[in-house]
Amino acid sequence: MPAALTPAAAAALLRDGGVLAYPTEAVWGLGCDPENEAAVQRLLALKQRAVDKGLILVAADFDSLRPWLDLPALPAQRLAAVQAHWPGAHTWVMPASARAPRWITGAHDGIAVRVSAHPDVAALCRAFAGALVSTSANRSGLPPARTRAELDPFLMAAVDGLLAGETGGLDQPTPIRMALDGRVLRT
Structure with a gap:
């Protein structure tokens, strides 16, 4: 398992093209x-x-998310509803800007985004000076790691670093909702 990094060291690793494991709100x-x-x-x-x-x-x-989003495509009252949940453990799918590449949006016109209140995530993003990819640290089909001890040894041997810290204690990964209508995609 890689040594635990400070937010500044982890941000430098990310700027150099590295892949990092880090604690989030639940996993x-x-x-x-x-x-x-x-x-x-x-x-x-x-x-x-x-x-x-x-x-x-x-x-x-x-x-930090604005450049990735097509904010004029989102009604003002819906944007206000989204922002009322941030910072916090809420992920919203918002209209993606032309800047958002397919390797981020996938087959979708929207992009899932979150402004995190988790202190380690926020410190990492501030040190990086921007938004980061955030996906669970598990191979597809396997359960996500809730603790550092549960991290998949295969993944840990392949990542470039690990941010020091602990998960935020939520029972489930953050809910995902559609910003345009509030519809729940993941509870």
Whole structure:
């Protein structure tokens, strides 16, 4: 298992194209620079996840997500409803901007995003100065790791680093809802 990194060291690793394991609100996640296609493809290969499914982006603040989103496509009252839940353990699928590549959106016109209140996630995103890919640290079809001890040895041998910290204690991964209508996609 890689040594635990500080947020600054983890952010440097991400800027260099690395893939990182890090604690989130409920489970351990895998992350990378969403603008680095090679890093995203490597992360997807490690997870054995199809690119068509799309990925979540997590950030410490809404401004870091703005470039990825087509905000004029979202009615103001719906945007206000989304923002009322942030920072927090709520993921929303919002209209994606033209900047959002298919290796992030998958086969979708929207992009799943979250402004996290988890202190380790927020510190990592601030150190990176932007949004990061956030997907559970497990191979597709296997249960996600809730603790550091549960992390898959195969994945840990393949990632470039691990952020120091613990998960936030939620029982389930964050719910995912559609920003346009509030419909629940994952509870």
